[in-house]
Amino acid sequence: MADPKGFLTTGREVAETRPVGERVKDWNEVYVPGSLLPIISKQAGRCMDCGIPFCHNGCPLGNLIPEWNDYAYREDWSAASERLHATNNFPEFTGRLCPAPCESACVLAINQTAVTIKNVEVTIIDKAWESGDVTPQPPERLSGKTVAVIGSGPAGLAAAQQLTRAGHTVAVYERADRIGGLLRYGIPAFKMEKRHINRRIEQMRAEGTKFRTEVEIGRDIDAAKLRKRYDAVVIAAGATTARDLPVPGRELNGIHQAMEYLPLANKVQEGDLTVAPITAEGKHVVVIGGGDTGADCVGTAHRQGAVSVTQLEIMPRPGEERPANQPWPTFPMLYKVTSAHEEGGERVYSVSTTHFEGDEDGNVQFLHLVEVEFKDGKLEQKPGTERKIPAQLVTLAMGFTGTDQENGLVRQFGLELDARGNIARDGDYATNVPGVYVAGDAGRGQSLIVWAIAEGRSAARGVDRFLAGDSALPAPIKPTDRSLMV
Numbered sequence: 001m002a003d004p005k006g007f008l009t010t011g012r013e014v015a016e017t018r019p020v021g022e023r024v025k026d027w028n029e030v031y032v033p034g035s036l037l038p039i040i041s042k043q044a045g046r047c048m049d050c051g052i053p054f055c056h057n058g059c060p061l062g063n064l065i066p067e068w069n070d071y072a073y074r075e076d077w078s079a080a081s082e083r084l085h086a087t088n089n090f091p092e093f094t095g096r097l098c099p100a101p102c103e104s105a106c107v108l109a110i111n112q113t114a115v116t117i118k119n120v121e122v123t124i125i126d127k128a129w130e131s132g133d134v135t136p137q138p139p140e141r142l143s144g145k146t147v148a149v150i151g152s153g154p155a156g157l158a159a160a161q162q163l164t165r166a167g168h169t170v171a172v173y174e175r176a177d178r179i180g181g182l183l184r185y186g187i188p189a190f191k192m193e194k195r196h197i198n199r200r201i202e203q204m205r206a207e208g209t210k211f212r213t214e215v216e217i218g219r220d221i222d223a224a225k226l227r228k229r230y231d232a233v234v235i236a237a238g239a240t241t242a243r244d245l246p247v248p249g250r251e252l253n254g255i256h257q258a259m260e261y262l263p264l265a266n267k268v269q270e271g272d273l274t275v276a277p278i279t280a281e282g283k284h285v286v287v288i289g290g291g292d293t294g295a296d297c298v299g300t301a302h303r304q305g306a307v308s309v310t311q312l313e314i315m316p317r318p319g320e321e322r323p324a325n326q327p328w329p330t331f332p333m334l335y336k337v338t339s340a341h342e343e344g345g346e347r348v349y350s351v352s353t354t355h356f357e358g359d360e361d362g363n364v365q366f367l368h369l370v371e372v373e374f375k376d377g378k379l380e381q382k383p384g385t386e387r388k389i390p391a392q393l394v395t396l397a398m399g400f401t402g403t404d405q406e407n408g409l410v411r412q413f414g415l416e417l418d419a420r421g422n423i424a425r426d427g428d429y430a431t432n433v434p435g436v437y438v439a440g441d442a443g444r445g446q447s448l449i450v451w452a453i454a455e456g457r458s459a460a461r462g463v464d465r466f467l468a469g470d471s472a473l474p475a476p477i478k479p480t481d482r483s484l485m486v
Contacts, residue, residue: 002073003045010046012113013039020343024302027189027269029096030339040123043116044072050107054329055117058105058484060454061087061094062476065102065117072120081128084121087476089158089453090200092129093183095122096192098450099292105329105484129199136206139167145467148173148230150217150409153181154449155440156236157204158456159463162473163234164209166464171230172209175216178270181238183449185263188296190303190339194270218408227413232435232463235423236456237409239400239441245288249356254364258293258397265300280306284390286367287311288353289397292338297395299340309345310389314372314379317349330484352381357388367391403442420445425479428462429455437463443479451477 003010016035017023023030047069055065064083071080084091095118106114128134145168149160152174164170178184180197201211217223217237227233242257244250256278264276280301287297290313301309318335326332341347350372357366371385402421403410410423416432418424422445423431423438430437439459440452454476464471 002047002049002070006042006045006073007048007108007112010042012046012116013043014116015119017339017342023190024343027303029193030190036119036123040120041073041075044069044120046108046115048108054105054107055102058101058103058329058331060451060477060481061457063087063102068124069115069117069120072124077124077127077131078133080124081133084124087474089161089457090154091121091125092196092200093154093192094450094453095125096196097187098448101331101450101483104331110328134203136203137165138207139165141167142169143167143468145169145231146171147232147234147463147467148226149234149236151181151236151238151440151442152179152211153183153236153238153440153452155452155456155459156181156234157200158453159234159236159439159460160209161204161207162457162460163463164204164207166460166471166473168464168467170209171212173212173215173217173221175214177214179211179213185266186259186293188262188265188300189269190299191296216407218412223409223412227433227436232437232467234459234463235409235431235436235438235442236440237403237442239402239422239446240404241401242396243398243401245353245396245398247353247355249358249364252356252358252364253362254392255356255394256396258289258297258395261395262296262300265304276304278393280304280309280393283307283392285309285393285395286389286391287395287397289313289399290315290347290349291397291399294397295338295340297397298345299338299343301393302340302343302345306393308390311345311347312351312353312369313347313349314352315349352379354386356391356394364391364394367394400441400446402445427478428465429459429479430462430466435466
């Protein structure tokens with residue numbers, strides 16, 4: 001145990017953020033560089049090394065949290081990094097982007113504030129990169145087997161790295177011009193600077209993984225032909241079909257899906273564009289959807305110079321205390337203030353968009369909404385609550401409905417889908433097509449980065465067993481596993 005009295009004597013402290021007025025002027029990460037290191041050892045010492053560490057249950061990766069907390073408390077950063085990498089290929093991604101269900105399941109959180117597990121994680125991995133502890137791990141021998149991975153998001157990268165280290169020759173196909181999937185173009189740089197992706201890619205290249213960008217399977221290469229070229233295929237193409245809003249006026253200019261808007265801002269930061277073709281500058285912006293993607297749109301609009309930013313959510317405002325029907329150690333639905341929300345804007349709950357109003361040139365100018373409430377388990381409009389708000393740029397951030405079926409990938413492979421429109425798979429992540437596996441959101445549906453990495457690792461084991469007859473690779477989750485929620 002790190003510090004036997006740490007949870008009694010030390011209060012919770014989290015990473016310090018830069019002043020709002022400073023950070024909205026740039027696209028760097030919002031946290032003060034180096035602010036965690038002076039406090040993190042004591043924070044790690046709050047871990048109680050529980051007899052049953054429920055944080056393991058909250059984390060689909062099964063991260064060895066008490067172990068690396070102990071090492072962090074003792075400032076043995078090399079040992080902490082080894083324990084961290086034992087279960088997670090990319091802790092610098094999860095340490096910055098994961099909503100930390102492990103903290104909701106922390107035993108200390110029963111009656112106190114949870115251990116800052118996420119902050120400890122990111123400190124360990126940043127120290128590991130700084131000290132040179134993160135090195136390529138190429139296989140000792142090659143199996144002679146080849147694997148294609150379709151998609152370079154967290155699931156695809158995790159599967160590729162595991163299979164490469166197992167000795168297989170792996171090629172990752174990505175339809176965008178850079179590797180990273182939503183990590184690259186869906187997550188704004190102020191949440192995770194892209195240098196973190198770049199150095200992981202270099203590590204994977206040194207291990208032997210090959211990368212093919214600007215190649216879309218189903219359009220540029222026939223999926224059936226790809227299957228013949230490789231001994232196995234892992235589909236990690238994500239759930240990129242966005243949920244739309246079919247209301248009058250949807251066709252007006254200035255209404256865009258979040259994943260049409262956010263990638264352009266990232267391309268500006270990559271140096272590909274001088275100005276984003278879709279920008280919030282000088283506009284009244286409305287973001288429809290109250291989740292993390294919506295918050296990303298809010299933060300992006302602030303940095304582009306929006307006149308106002310309003311975020312709409314159809315559900316009621318969550319409470320700030322864990323509700324009785326969502327007991328520990330489940331992941332509760334709480335009111336969350338992200339760094340983007342700290343920067344300004346208005347959040348409106350329990351409202352539904354009825355239609356959009358445009359000008360004579362076909363550009364959106366107003367959004368009409370109405371308040372809604374639950375009655376008999378159904379959302380109903382409240383008469384007399386209709387109003388309109390200015391909206392010259394609208395982003396739709398209402399989630400995703402499944403994997404892309406328009407590019408031909410599903411049809412060309414001959415894949416079966418489940419009842420929710422995801423690619424069906426068995427307990428080994430295998431589809432109905434021999435040698436073709438699926439990992440991440442393409443099989444699970446829209447989920448968290450930590451689940452994507454866990455699925456990539458687990459699918460890699462299924463592929464390794466298919467190719468080699470057995471596997472020593474870990475499989476942290478089954479395809480049927482779900483979050484610890486009520």
